[in-house]
Amino acid sequence: MSSQQDELKETDTEARFEFKKEEKSAFQTEKGLTEETVRVISEDKDEPEWMLERRLRALEQFQEMPMPTDWPGQPDLSEVDVDEIIPYIRPDVDVRAGVDDWTELPDEIKDTFDKLGIPEAEKNALSGVGAQYESEVVYQNMQERWEEKGVIFCNMDEAVQEHEEIVREHFMTKCVPPSDNKFAALHGAIWSGGSFVYVPENTTVDMPVQAYFRMNSEGMGQFEHTLIIAEENSEVHYIEGCSAPKYSAFNLHSGGVEVFVGEDAHVQYSTVQNWSKNTYNLNTKRAIAEKGGRMEWISGSMGSKATMLYPSTILKGRGASDNHITIAFAGEGQNIDTGAKVYHNAPETKSTVESKSISKDGGRTNYRGLIHIADGAENSSTAVECDALMFDNESTSDTMPYMEINESKVDVAHEATVGKIGDEDIFYLQSRGLDDDDAKQMIVSGFIEPITEELPIEYAVELNRLVELEMEGSLG
Amino acid sequence: MATLEINDLHARVAEEDGERILRGVDLTVESGDIHALMGPNGSGKSTLAKVIAGHPAYEVTGGEILLHLDEEDVADIDAELDDEDYHWKLLELEPNERAALGIFLGFQYPAEIEGVTMTNFLRQALNAKADEREELFEDEDEESAEADDDDENEGYETSPMEGPADDGEIGVAEFQEILSEKMELLDMDEKFMQRYLNAGFSGGEKKQNEVLQAAMLEPAVAVLDEIDSGLDIDRLQDVSKGINALRDEQGTGVLQITHYQRILDYVEPDHVHVMLDGEVVKSGGAELAEKLEDKGYDWVREDAFEAA
Numbered sequence: 001m002s003s004q005q006d007e008l009k010e011t012d013t014e015a016r017f018e019f020k021k022e023e024k025s026a027f028q029t030e031k032g033l034t035e036e037t038v039r040v041i042s043e044d045k046d047e048p049e050w051m052l053e054r055r056l057r058a059l060e061q062f063q064e065m066p067m068p069t070d071w072p073g074q075p076d077l078s079e080v081d082v083d084e085i086i087p088y089i090r091p092d093v094d095v096r097a098g099v100d101d102w103t104e105l106p107d108e109i110k111d112t113f114d115k116l117g118i119p120e121a122e123k124n125a126l127s128g129v130g131a132q133y134e135s136e137v138v139y140q141n142m143q144e145r146w147e148e149k150g151v152i153f154c155n156m157d158e159a160v161q162e163h164e165e166i167v168r169e170h171f172m173t174k175c176v177p178p179s180d181n182k183f184a185a186l187h188g189a190i191w192s193g194g195s196f197v198y199v200p201e202n203t204t205v206d207m208p209v210q211a212y213f214r215m216n217s218e219g220m221g222q223f224e225h226t227l228i229i230a231e232e233n234s235e236v237h238y239i240e241g242c243s244a245p246k247y248s249a250f251n252l253h254s255g256g257v258e259v260f261v262g263e264d265a266h267v268q269y270s271t272v273q274n275w276s277k278n279t280y281n282l283n284t285k286r287a288i289a290e291k292g293g294r295m296e297w298i299s300g301s302m303g304s305k306a307t308m309l310y311p312s313t314i315l316k317g318r319g320a321s322d323n324h325i326t327i328a329f330a331g332e333g334q335n336i337d338t339g340a341k342v343y344h345n346a347p348e349t350k351s352t353v354e355s356k357s358i359s360k361d362g363g364r365t366n367y368r369g370l371i372h373i374a375d376g377a378e379n380s381s382t383a384v385e386c387d388a389l390m391f392d393n394e395s396t397s398d399t400m401p402y403m404e405i406n407e408s409k410v411d412v413a414h415e416a417t418v419g420k421i422g423d424e425d426i427f428y429l430q431s432r433g434l435d436d437d438d439a440k441q442m443i444v445s446g447f448i449e450p451i452t453e454e455l456p457i458e459y460a461v462e463l464n465r466l467v468e469l470e471m472e473g474s475l476g
Numbered sequence: 477m478a479t480l481e482i483n484d485l486h487a488r489v490a491e492e493d494g495e496r497i498l499r500g501v502d503l504t505v506e507s508g509d510i511h512a513l514m515g516p517n518g519s520g521k522s523t524l525a526k527v528i529a530g531h532p533a534y535e536v537t538g539g540e541i542l543l544h545l546d547e548e549d550v551a552d553i554d555a556e557l558d559d560e561d562y563h564w565k566l567l568e569l570e571p572n573e574r575a576a577l578g579i580f581l582g583f584q585y586p587a588e589i590e591g592v593t594m595t596n597f598l599r600q601a602l603n604a605k606a607d608e609r610e611e612l613f614e615d616e617d618e619e620s621a622e623a624d625d626d627d628e629n630e631g632y633e634t635s636p637m638e639g640p641a642d643d644g645e646i647g648v649a650e651f652q653e654i655l656s657e658k659m660e661l662l663d664m665d666e667k668f669m670q671r672y673l674n675a676g677f678s679g680g681e682k683k684q685n686e687v688l689q690a691a692m693l694e695p696a697v698a699v700l701d702e703i704d705s706g707l708d709i710d711r712l713q714d715v716s717k718g719i720n721a722l723r724d725e726q727g728t729g730v731l732q733i734t735h736y737q738r739i740l741d742y743v744e745p746d747h748v749h750v751m752l753d754g755e756v757v758k759s760g761g762a763e764l765a766e767k768l769e770d771k772g773y774d775w776v777r778e779d780a781f782e783a784a
Contacts, residue, residue: 428587430571431529432689433605446591
């Protein structure tokens with residue numbers, strides 16, 4: 001059963017993400033994107049008519065919209081030819097909604113997630129776990145005590161069937177409509193899998209729920225949709241992890257995330273993105289925060305060939321607040337274009353953005369941000385801080401922090417630094433016994449420390465480990 | 477007992493037409509001895525210190541730097557050793573390899589590393605040194621055998637959410653013990669350890685920290701570059717106490733670069749050397765430093781010219 005790849009011993013952390021599995025699926029669409037493809041996906045999922053209609057409308061919008069090409073410094077998307085990808089692969093798993101016991105999964109899929117450490121993490125630190133393989137969620141489980149309190153954590157396809165009314169109301173309507181951008185439209189047409197999280201009012205889910213997205217097949221696209229609804233005075237932390245093995249053909253990931261933060265609710269959304277270096281990672285993530293609601297976006301963008309990701313928050317209600325923390329790392333051939341968008345649409349709203357980026361070996365990082373303070377959003381405040389660290393003269397880092405301030409009674413702060421890693425610093429550490437790589441690694445982990453110290457410990461450790469991974473071997 | 481032996485060392489700034497700074501330095505420092513290296517500004521003292529440690533800004537154009545070790549210096553090594561393992565040509569080694577063999581450089585201007593706590597840094601440095609020593613001293617067969625072992629052990633034992641197993645040679649408890657001991661010796665506050673490496677340290681704190689690092693790493697030879705500059709009298713006494721302890725407690729040989737007699741009142745040198753124009757032109761006992769304090773360097777220059 002096992003392919004030759006499996007015979008290779010897993011030797012290091014890198015191997016944990018890079019291994020490949022023989023492609024084995026129950027159903028997959030042809031390459032490319034037509035109305036027929038969309039109908040086939042919807043039919044395979046046995047979806048209600050309204051969802052098919054939304055998909056078809058999104059497809060039209062996708063076809064009408066031009067590819068974004070004129071943003072200064074943006075990643076080159078000319079290779080992204082949607083007709084070259086396989087938009088939908090249903091893995092060979094009996095239960096359509098995913099199993100709730102890892103041992104019921106086919107060996108090769110279970111083995112994949114074992115290597116990524118997901119079942120182990122579930123035992124120790126999580127309230128619930130969802131695991132998506134190719135286009136479908138294959139595993140989903142949540143501790144019973146949350147179910148009893150009315151918390152819902154299921155895969156998005158199941159939510160369409162089981163929680164139809166609430167999904168119909170929130171799905172790509174008021175938060176991320178397909179018209180938002182070309183890839184949101186693409187996502188709307190062929191989305192598959194992802195998570196649905198519903199937290200009833202006055203409920204605090206005290207351990208994070210995690211979803212892990214794994215693309216295994218060459219040349220596929222993954223388009224999972226995540227919808228989080230946190231009712232009044234509730235609290236939840238959602239963690240998203242992603243990875244894929246490296247192939248020669250490109251892969252496309254275009255996820256959609258919509259978060260509804262109710263009055264005085266608190267949602268934290270953390271992502272560790274470690275896509276392989278042939279993946280285009282083009283996502284749309286947005287939250288709407290009601291009165292007193294608090295949204296936190298924490299993003300670590302390590303992998304991918306190109307990433308375009310600007311999580312945004314609309315501070316809709318008085319006193320709502322937002323906190324963005326982003327870390328981006330670009331090595332050879334990578335262009336990581338990330339940022340944050342915050343719309344202050346109500347008085348007394350508050351946002352903070354902290355961005356740290358590292359580029360080396362010719363890699364490029366961009367911070368592209370927008371802070372919009374609407375007329376009447378008085379007594380609002382925003383603080384943006386972007387720091388960039390470059391390893392060499394070949395690497396690039398740009399900061400493009402746009403601000404649209406239409407209200408005078410506000411407090412706005414912005415700071416940006418760009419620096420090159422210092423030879424004297426490296427020598428100092430070397431003279432204490434650290435080799436060149438370890439010295440650089442130490443300087444980088446120190447650079448991102450102000451951010452990692454704010455993160456949950458498991459998350460900080462993982463992020464540090466990924467940074468180490470990115471730095472290994474490619475230095476010198 | 478280790479010996480650092482510098483023979484006819486020539487070095488220049490590593491760039492096209494870089495200035496020649498060292499012009500034939502001869503100097504020998506044995507562990508357990510305290511040497512003071514004095515000389516006017518621009519005579520090449522700091523360059524010598526950096527070249528010993530392997531700073532990439534300088535290119536060695538002639539001569540050699542040797543480090544001779546004996547049984548005592550390699551007591552921690554399990555591998556079978558041959559003659560080569562006792563005699564090292566430092567110019568062929570990376571800065572971190574030199575550190576692992578027992579060379580320490582105390583910086584005149586230590587780097588400030590934000591975000592890295594002292595504890596974290598010192599523990600990693602100790603572990604790196606132990607690892608590097610193992611690599612330097614084991615023979616090639618063992619090296620490849622060990623690499624295979626690693627393959628078996630690493631991989632996916634720990635989950636990505638848990639982080640790597642603590643695989644350093646020196647465990648947290650052992651480290652804390654060593655550290656407390658050394659800090660007490662230097663009369664340093666434990667609060668130091670949670671601060672970021674040299675970031676925002678006062679000049680005096682930085683120097684104290686250099687001596688602490690030397691105490692932690694237990695080098696065979698410590699080169700201290702103007703460790704006394706910018707210190708008030710209290711701090712000077714603390715730092716001096718630390719330097720004496722390096723020698724008395726762990727047998728470190730000290731090459732102390734200084735402009736001033738002042739520190740030599742607290743750290744009495746066994747040998748004093750004078751450097752002029754990139755060469756060591758005069759050596760003597762502690763009385764030489766006193767003479768320099770009284771009479772300056774001109775007479776040394778005259779002596780040196782006469783001899784030449």
